[in-house]
Amino acid sequence: MLSLRGITKTFPGVLANDHVTLEVRSGEVHALLGENGAGKTTLMSILYGIHQPDAGEIRLRGRRVHIRSPRDAIGLGIGMVPQHFLLIRRHTVAENIALGLPGERFVRPARRIEPRVRELGARYGLAVDPRAAIWQLSPSEQQRVEILKALIRGAQALILDEPTSVLTPQEVRGLFDVLRRMKQEGHAVIFISHKLDEVTEIADRVTVLRRGRVVATLPIAETDKRSLARLMVGRDVEFQVRKAPRTPDGDALVADNLVVLSDRGLPALRGISFSVRRGEILGIAGIAGNGQRELVEVITGLRPARSGRVRLLDHEVTNLSARALHEAGVAHIPEDRMLMGIVPAMSVAENLVLKQYRYPPFSRGPVIDRQAIAQFARRMIAEYEIVTPGSDVPARLLSGGNIQKLILSRELSGRPEVIVASHPTAGLDVSATEQIHTVLLQRRQRGAAILLVSEDLDEILALADRIGVLFSGEIVGIVSGAEADRERLGLMMTGQRV
Amino acid sequence: MITEWILDTLIRALAVGTPLLWAALGEIYAERSGVINLGVEGMMILGAFFAFAVAHTSGNPALGLLVAGVVGGASALLHAFLSVTLRANQYVSGLALAMFGLGLAGVLGRGWEGIPLLNTLPEISGLTYLGVVLAVVLWFVLYHTRLGLVIRSTGEAPAAADALGVNVARVRYLAVVFGGILAGIAGGFFSVAYRPSWTEGMTGGTGWIAIAIVIFAGWDPLRAVWGALLFGALYYLSFRLQTWIAPEALRMLPFAFTIVALAATSRRRRGEGAPEALGLPYASGEK
């Protein structure tokens, strides 16, 4: 039905797609598998008209088409559910769907499509209240709005970019039901993922991309997880990080009945208690927006606690400043690398002392010692294998993995007692992920207490000694890492105590 | 007696508030589309000069207003080009427009000062009532039509609108130019109706106050009416109080009050804040 042939696309310094060919049939779920940075999103942006290919052609039902904009794509019956939803938060579901819809009447366009939203929702299992504002909806509901947006525009082919990353395992099953129904109705579904379990479960065929090239296209029945992983990464992959046994020591970080407000002034944490011991990784699982950010911020001094206490190695540290907590030995690997973790326009060296600049040897009195900073930077770059043209180039020139290594080296250089790591490997490729996991496990071995907040259940299951699940500002339960299974965690992520 | 005085004050306030209302309504549309235009003062002063010059030459003040609108729109086009097409800093571009407008009007207006205008519009003119009607219409269009949905969407989340085939750049251009047309007419009101004459700098900072009204009207055309009325009353009162208080001190009043009002309305409930993409340039697709 849909075929991309010889698609090539370069960005400055990067060959994102190299003669990529992809054939998708009606009534199939076609998985596009590849690591972060393999070229999946670029390829789909080309199919959806966001980027123009440097070479190659797109054919739809045998006819060559030129897709110059998303509008063209929509007109041709191609829909896309992006990884980061393109929804207008303050508008209602109906307004989001009605926007730009051809043939809608001029006055009150949103009202008119409400019945159609309900009808399509019932047909595909995508129930959502058309009059609700987007910001009131859960990520799973927002995803339904994105799918409805595409369906109401008559999408015959639907691209889903990493659709499961924001869902619980149960919600993933719900999404797969929707996809199967779409398959039965004759739609073609392109399912982008780097998660092998999901691909083997839902896809009929799979195309594997590596470094911008297609390495294989196979029916799912003829392959298995291990060989797909090899195709994807180019070598054998260890599914389990080697985790040495370690008996934790005493409590390093204790949270006691913490109540914290969100930016909007609503309770984001409703009295949670937990402890992390020295030499232990406590994983915090949960769907985004259930209080993870507030939890990380209250412990790192970026957000005040309404009530409750935080203790660090038997010292009261509740509501100390970010600076005081850093001095007390709390390291923070933030969720948003570019926005919080670095100052993109400042040099690598300056970013490496973003917190330490005010202490000797980096400054004496009010004056900064640039030599000492440069020396320290050289050491860190060597020790953490940060790939950079030099220590004086702006940090934004580094790749995502190297930026994360920069942050890691800075945060760990002070030998912290407690490490708060928030989504530490999001968006990184396999080798950078492995490196970062190894470093965290080393620190655990040496007796650091690590609070690992992640949406990636696989990461939590691989690293954590104990796992707490956060739902709606409460810890639903804490289970031992060895006993935890996805199913049970998934239920807990929707608030069920099991 | 008292009621008469109140009524009189109210009508006068409405008259003084007219240019504020027109300029604020235009700026609301520009900002709702995601483009802040700090050049209102410049567009108004250009409108004021051209309205006067045309009205004086042709003897037709309505034609003057029309030309003022065209000039305002044309100068807004400059801002749109810089901030939408070239993705330049919108704040600086607006300031540049304010400077440029004041400069050009000052240079062009040399020799026009002190000339009386024979055919003028009344102080309480159709423009005042039209402004209120316009506010209602613009409110309806913004919240209850397809066009309004498109404008609000480009201001809230241009990437989302773009992905649904909305031409973000075109919407922003149109909204900014529309804002400029209204600002030009607002300036023209000064020179052909309110103070039928031309003096350099005669808009006296009302352009900035119009921008402030946008903020504490919460980007809502209907509430801008109240804001304009309030400031109109303030201006009018400061004339009436001149018997007792030094006029220079009174002229500070609207500006001081603006700061107070900005501070008082700074904490808002959700949904009343600035459009989320306000001031941010948007580039679709190819980088």
Add this chain to the structure above:
Amino acid sequence: MRRLGPWQIDRDPAPRGWWVLVVSLGAIASAFLAAGALFWAFGIGPARAYSTIFLGTLGDARAAPEVLRQAIPLLLCGVGLVMAFRAQFWNIGAEGQLLAGAVAAAGVALFAPLPAPLVVPAMFAAGFAAGALWGLLPTLLRLKLDVNEVLSTLMMNYIALFFVEWLIHGPWKGQEQRGFAYTDTLPPAAWLPLLPGTRVHWVTLALGLALAGGLAFLLARTKLGFEIRVLGQNPTASRYAGINPLRTTLVAMLISAGAAGLAGVGEVAGIHHRLLAPDQISLGYGYAAIIVAWLARGSPLAAVLTALFLGLIFSSGDVMKVTLQMPFRVTDIFNGLILFFLIGSERLLTYRLRRVPRPAPHATAVSPGPERQTGAGIPEETGVAESK
């Protein structure tokens, strides 16, 4: 990207200094061309206009110091704005802060019973304090209540303007003046020495140069400067790094507004020797200083050059007023156009022209091997929509 023969236009992630200079000069040249077109439309040949300007300013040994004289307030305000802009604080209020400094200076000179040698230092101190105070309210409103500082600083300009008007018409109106609205002449102890044969009050000039040097050092080599740079580039990261945004912004803004206050002292004590109409104290230096700071691109030292350049524009305004009978407002046309072209050309900075060897046929497929990932690659997953 686009190819032009052996040249290729590329995105440049880190523009080099010389390219920034070329683009800035190009923008200024374009602004002069556009202004020339306007003059032409106005019936003045651009060639004649510019030659008149040149002969009346730089080309005349007696007029040239006027450029320097006008550059003094521009330098003080501009250096101050560089500081504020570096901290991401859009201080548009240098004009009002300058006037506040002028008022304080006049007040000290007229009313403070000080021994003669202390008068000038006291005026500068009071001027700095008054300017800083004038900037304090918008700063606090922004930090505490998130009030847009562009508008609040602008409003403070108008308040300062009418405040000065009120003073010179009312309580401070001079005894010896009849009909004119200004204060009495300041006692001679309050007059700044001038360079012989000019109106260059060198004390203020020296102050401005020292401030430029001092702030350059502050930004590059001190903890406070580091904090200001972090805060300005990435406020979220500054919170994360434990930098107190209140204290840092406040310090940057007090320096910024205080510097503008010093400029006001210089105008009153160096030129006018009395407090007079606000549009005579400042010819719009506070607004033009925005261009000084913008052109200097964050460098206090570069502001010395850009202030001189704007000083040239202002003295050109004087020349055009006298010789070509243009209103002084013509400087605003220049200023507006320069600013337009300056920010309009900024997109050019992100590109570079590179000479690249002609590619061999079919060799377009550059392998993105590990050696290529070191550089300026835009990771494809984030390459979808650039919205900033």
